[in-house]
Amino acid sequence: MVQNFKSLGLNKNLIKGLNELGIQTPTEIQAQVIPLLLEGATHLVGQAQTGTGKTAAYGLPILEQINPNQKSIQALILCPTRELSQQVAKQLFKFTKYTDKIFTEAVYGGEKIDIQIKNLSRPTQIVVATPGRLIDLLSRKAIDLSQVNTVVLDEADEMLSMGFKQQLDDILSHLRNVENKWLFSATMPHGIKQIVNQHMAEDAHRIQISRDVVNKNIEHKFLQCEEVDKLPILLDFLKTKKGERGIIFCKTKAATAKLAKQLIAKNIAAEALQGDMLQKERDKVMRAFKNESLRVLVATDIAARGIDVQDLTFVVHYQMPDQEEYYTHRSGRTARAGKEGLSLALVTSKELRILRSYEKALGIGISEIRAK
Template sequence: MNSFENLGLSEAILGAIKELGFTTPTAIQEKAIPVLLEGRSDFVGLAQTGTGKTAAFGLPLLQLIEPDEKIPQALILSPTRELGIQIADDLKIFSKNILNLNVVNVYGGASIDDQIRKIRRGAHVVVATPGRLLDLIRRKAINLSKVEYVILDEADEMLNMGFKEDIDSILSSTSDDKLTWLFSATMPNEVRRISKNYMTDPVEVTVGTANTTNKNIEHQYYLMNNRDRYNVLKRVVDFYPDIYGIIFCRTRKETQEVAELLMKDGYNADALHGDLSQVQRDRVMRSFKSKSLQLLVATDVAARGIDVDDLSHVLHYNLPDELEFYTHRSGRTARAGKKGISIALVTPRDERRVRDLSRRLKMDFEQVKIPNGEEVCERQLLHFMNRIKEVSLEENNIETYFEAINGELADLSREDIIKKFVSLEFNRFWDYYKNAQDLNMRSSTQKRVRQNDGAESTEDRLFINIGRKDGIDVPSLLNLIHKQCGVRGKNVGRVDLKGVFSFFDVSKEFTEEIIKGFAGAEVGGRKIRIEVSGERPTESSHRKGRPRSDRGDRSRGSSDRSRGGSDRGKESFRDRRRKNNDSSRY
């Protein structure tokens, strides 16, 4: 087994990392550190999130710095403030035994004047976000001409966040003689372009397989109706009483809403997103790292730089749009060799994306049954029992009160005392979950799984006589339903689009409202007809005459299409969509 002592690091650095408890380097550290210590070549390091990339470049970088030269010798670019703060803090710890070595962190949201003063006092290593660094360059507050090493950390994420032009501008202001070290979890084409444009014959080290996730992460998904999303989230959190994790949302608005709902329901949660001030972000992160918060609800961008070794779960409130985002999200857990669980909340229409992620990331997703109310209560009760077993006894302090306690409980048997004591915790969950419905769904071609197979469905399957050939897609159909009836997409379940007609599921409470809302409505001059469907016919069976009452309209629709009416319908509907630019999302 290799050790840090065999990698060529100085005694000063070895002493610092020994105090941190580091004994064995990770794979990327073992492969990268000896190469980087030579200080002769550009370098590309590809490794999964959470594998110790900061130490992989930070330890050799600190050893190559000349503390007597009080000018910026190294520049580290980070996509976010949080990641920059984490890198700077780590470097300061690693260099604690190196006299007069100064690491300065610059980022937006903090006083630029204070940062300028720190740079002018002598900065050897500058850790910066692209936007703030460009501001400093424009003010001529920093000189990068003597920088010998440029490190692009999380390069794929910087490009995902739209920093391509900023990176180009920054790199062009540095010396042609510098060495460039690029570290990334994935290697998309834009990252490859940077390596070709700004690096010369780089040494490339890949740990594991590019664009894959940590093997210590268990990937699961829950299949549910979109309108149940928050309730499923609560049930998952309740099923894991010791959960310590991050809930990822797509937008800042959704992040804040989910966090507020969780806090309102009594969970130790808070939000982290770009609309918060730096003071607010720092407060949230301090609380989360100290475990005062159990759940952090965050956007993809804001969560970069969260370096917590013992996160148990990552929850995807919605699946991300990009493959790389899923890799970065799930990589927040299972760090430092530990295990972790990544859970995605998925609707039937998202199942294809789950399969695509599984194929492209070369890993398995397990569909897990959403726990029912009894299972949640049982898990919580056992957790409570374990807490009782592990509680430390302060016998000397509590002994004073034993006589009074025994007097209060004199009329109760031992069994009654145990039952009442347990019920203090158990009743809270039982009252909430005793009548909880099954939130599971089967596949995209099946209805909801119910605890009682004979139970009546709470949804109706509606038929509407427009489809893909009318220029309809799922978002436009949801938009049309909202416009005509006021029913938002979150209340609509699975949508099946066909060529000339469609089906969608909706809660029974909205069925009559939707049918009335479409009364007299037209698309492209064709009257919209909507009705409850008792079955899910195929398109071919529909052309044979089912539902029977639609034969007349269907034949007229065919006549219109033969005269080009369908094309006019598409144009009219798209024009109406442009005029009715509804920003609501399902």
């Protein structure tokens, strides 16, 4: 039986908002997680990739549990990046079109802290925060988490790889008595297991969504070539994708900047996106990409986190990532919302070995294209 949101236990006003957004059939993680989280005090460890619909999986139960008449912060969501924080806050706002007013505030680094402190002085029931900025607000006593009954760690492995382990431990220690603790992570490295063991109940529910769910609409291909041939091959590929948009991934900031320059020199509407950019430069690039005046983003793995742009038909791995989960995260930028997409890797013979190991570990088929 295909489930709908009503059968999962959501109220009709939230369902009305979802219908308007064209969201009618729960994804696998939503179907498994939502009824569980609606039951009351729950500790949950969910393993799921980007693009499986986890924001709604935890966001909808949070909205169900918020008391709109209580003006204090009742839920805290921790995210690795500014973009993801903004995206989550925006999504929650969209879900509440037909419900009682629920106020969400996103707080993150790269924005003046005074403005965020002022915003938090208004009635706020949900806070979406990056760990570093939340610690700053706590140390200034500018945020009151005493009424929080739900804390969510979203993309926990990414927060770990960005060096937030200490901050996460501090925040979770501060919220020791919170009834609902929900952690979502694409992978389960040792650091995440430590967090689970230290801060969550022994009988925490564990849900793992199989990897192939994310990949079913993504076609994985590779083309083997020498390093010097990558640029001409990429240019040929972009010619065949006239008018289509995508992201090209490099491993380093320097490689990203160099490739973006090379593409611009060939009259391709491209820009680099990397971690050292000032926030306003980054916002400018993202605005241009979202309003389609940019066709191609050239990005590092960290800089691309939290990007959610619809209708990207391809991603290109110009340089292979060091970790298999990065391959998954990169590929997951295309084929969103049930659409199809292409993940193309340009690999040297050395990189091909890495690609084959990811293919095996992830259980996906990657087919070869021959250079013309």
